[in-house]
Amino acid sequence: MAGPDLNVSKEDELEILILDDESIVGQRLKTALEKDGHHVEVFIRSRLAAARLEQKEFDILITDILMEELDGMQILEKVMSKSPRTKVIVITGYATMDLARESSLKGAFDFIAKPFRVGTMRDKVAQAAKVLEKERAASAQAN
Amino acid sequence: MTIGLRQHSQEFKSSLIGTLLVSIKGQIFIVFALTLITVCALTTLNFWNISTLRQHLLIEDRYYDLLSNVLEVRRYEKNYLLYKDPSAIREAKGYLDKIDSMVKELSADMASLTDKGTAKDFLGVLGSYKQTHGRDRPGVKAVDPDRFRHQGKELTDSAMTFLRLKQSATRKAVRRVSVLPLAFLGAFFMLMLLVIKLVSMGLLRPLKELQATIRNVARGDYSPADFKGPVTAEIRGFMEAYNRAVVELEANQEHLLQARKMAALGTFTAGIAHELNNPLNNISLTAEVFLDQYSDRMDEEERALIDDVLTQSDRACGIVRNLLDFSRTDHTLRSAVEPGELVRSTVALVNNQIRLAGIRLELAIADGLPPVYGNLRTLQQVFMNLLLNALAATPAGGSTSIEAELDTSGFVRFKVRDTGAGIEPESLEHIFEPFFTTKGVGQGTGLGLSVVYSIVKRHGGSIEVESRLGSGTTFTLWLPIVASREQAAGEQPC
Numbered sequence A: 001m002a003g004p005d006l007n008v009s010k011e012d013e014l015e016i017l018i019l020d021d022e023s024i025v026g027q028r029l030k031t032a033l034e035k036d037g038h039h040v041e042v043f044i045r046s047r048l049a050a051a052r053l054e055q056k057e058f059d060i061l062i063t064d065i066l067m068e069e070l071d072g073m074q075i076l077e078k079v080m081s082k083s084p085r086t087k088v089i090v091i092t093g094y095a096t097m098d099l100a101r102e103s104s105l106k107g108a109f110d111f112i113a114k115p116f117r118v119g120t121m122r123d124k125v126a127q128a129a130k131v132l133e134k135e136r137a138a139s140a141q142a143n
Numbered sequence B: 001m002t003i004g005l006r007q008h009s010q011e012f013k014s015s016l017i018g019t020l021l022v023s024i025k026g027q028i029f030i031v032f033a034l035t036l037i038t039v040c041a042l043t044t045l046n047f048w049n050i051s052t053l054r055q056h057l058l059i060e061d062r063y064y065d066l067l068s069n070v071l072e073v074r075r076y077e078k079n080y081l082l083y084k085d086p087s088a089i090r091e092a093k094g095y096l097d098k099i100d101s102m103v104k105e106l107s108a109d110m111a112s113l114t115d116k117g118t119a120k121d122f123l124g125v126l127g128s129y130k131q132t133h134g135r136d137r138p139g140v141k142a143v144d145p146d147r148f149r150h151q152g153k154e155l156t157d158s159a160m161t162f163l164r165l166k167q168s169a170t171r172k173a174v175r176r177v178s179v180l181p182l183a184f185l186g187a188f189f190m191l192m193l194l195v196i197k198l199v200s201m202g203l204l205r206p207l208k209e210l211q212a213t214i215r216n217v218a219r220g221d222y223s224p225a226d227f228k229g230p231v232t233a234e235i236r237g238f239m240e241a242y243n244r245a246v247v248e249l250e251a252n253q254e255h256l257l258q259a260r261k262m263a264a265l266g267t268f269t270a271g272i273a274h275e276l277n278n279p280l281n282n283i284s285l286t287a288e289v290f291l292d293q294y295s296d297r298m299d300e301e302e303r304a305l306i307d308d309v310l311t312q313s314d315r316a317c318g319i320v321r322n323l324l325d326f327s328r329t330d331h332t333l334r335s336a337v338e339p340g341e342l343v344r345s346t347v348a349l350v351n352n353q354i355r356l357a358g359i360r361l362e363l364a365i366a367d368g369l370p371p372v373y374g375n376l377r378t379l380q381q382v383f384m385n386l387l388l389n390a391l392a393a394t395p396a397g398g399s400t401s402i403e404a405e406l407d408t409s410g411f412v413r414f415k416v417r418d419t420g421a422g423i424e425p426e427s428l429e430h431i432f433e434p435f436f437t438t439k440g441v442g443q444g445t446g447l448g449l450s451v452v453y454s455i456v457k458r459h460g461g462s463i464e465v466e467s468r469l470g471s472g473t474t475f476t477l478w479l480p481i482v483a484s485r486e487q488a489a490g491e492q493p494c
């Protein structure tokens, strides 16, 4: 069930949405991940991000958990019901590990605790890309 | 064997009396027993006094009779001498017989009233008087009236003397009887004095001192009760119980204060750490990406500057992570952790540092220890922090050790010992506080032990420290063993 956007993408270019109310996190990750050849959209307000997620199916969603308006957990639930294929990486404050655990129960791909290194995030994205690749191959075979 | 037994029973007897004397119960028992004996003796004395008095009164009556009979005889004597009436002598005879029998009856009492001689004299006078009476028979030479009268007078005088003596003896007996109630009063008074003294010395005075001591407890002064002077068994027992309670109370109070302090510090540090977390994250992300983007165009020195930003923000992140470790109250996954495995895996992490420091480390893990219930990674952090502190305190050539053995009541007891510098007594109560350190700037953050404390508490365990300056420090930890099959089966949040 590949979307139209995915078909026009290059093999290893991923559609990534980053949502964090700390704007610097989004900006820096965008710089780093775009350097890796991905297409990144950054949101600071969760409502806007939710609206965007309604319009478009992303490969990877990177979202903070504690936010105003909608929190990361609600965004996660929305995405998992609309597009279970999307890999969600949850960013969490250190002391909210059980929230992170709950999110993985709800289908998150992985979680990462603040403070974190850009390299760590790159690793997680690479892992998600690998899984996406495998799934795509499997669905191609089934077709 | 028998000797031993007898000695034993003697000891028992003397100790029984000893306990009687030093306890209020025993003292009051002894005082009442003494009073009872005294009152019994006084009552017997009183009974005896009253019966002698009755005796005296009866005998006094007899002396009256004696005197009146003597006077009667003298009346006939007068008749005889005045009117020469011979029948008077005959009639007097009857009275003389009566006097005789009375004197016989009273002779013992007479002897006791005066001395034997006087009583005998009286008998002599009576005898010669009777003779004189008996002489008046027809054909017998008439009696000398003067002598007759003189003898009669002597007789009267003697009878009156006896009566008077008896009267005074009776009066004495009466006085004795009337004095006795005063003796009762005295005995009772003594009893009262003794009881008052016993109660005030044995109870009231110590109670007053205890009252003062107990009032101090309310002000937070937990010094034990100490009463100078003799103390009865009851008060001693009470004081001992009180002192034990005070010691417990003080220990509990300290634990409570410590726990409250740590909880307050936890909330405080958590607040700071959360606030710092995001900016620190932003700094390090920015520096990293900056380096990533522009390192090609930077020279050596510029790269070094950004590297410094990165390492310093890493350092700050480490501190924040420790603070959060200390203050976190959320759940970690717990499962069965083998004590031996826990200790050995931690030692493996710091083995290099131990070797570099030139310090010996001995492990003494008891065989067959049950697994403790905890999170391996966080428990490793506990032993790592303790070991690093031990290494820092111990000079090269010194030794450290980790012991693990089963303690009673479902805990495994771990001891982390070193032979290092030890901890100043004033520092001991602060070492678990975050940021308490005696190490120089950049050497220590003072967070290691606070994290240890927090992790151990979260595991339902406890930690104690014992240290002597110059000879070393021992940290003792108790971690709960796996209690149920569900705990043993797999991971569970605590």
Ligand SMILES: Nc1ncnc2c1ncn2[C@@H]1O[C@H](COP(=O)(O)OP(=O)(O)O)[C@@H](O)[C@H]1O
Pocket (backbone or CB within 6 Å): B385, B389, B390, B393, B418, B420, B421, B422, B423, B431, B432, B436, B437, B438, B439, B443, B444, B445, B446, B447, B448, B449, B450, B473
């Ligand atoms: N094994 C030990 N021997 C002597 N002092 C110790 C030991 N462990 C801890 N301390 C003292 O407790 C303080 C606090 O320790 P810790 O919380 O680990 O912080 P840090 O090691 O960063 O100073 C140390 O600075 C030191 O003075």
Ligand SMILES: [Mg+2]
Pocket (backbone or CB within 6 Å): B385, B388, B389, B444, B446, B447, B448, B449
């Ligand atoms: Mg330390």
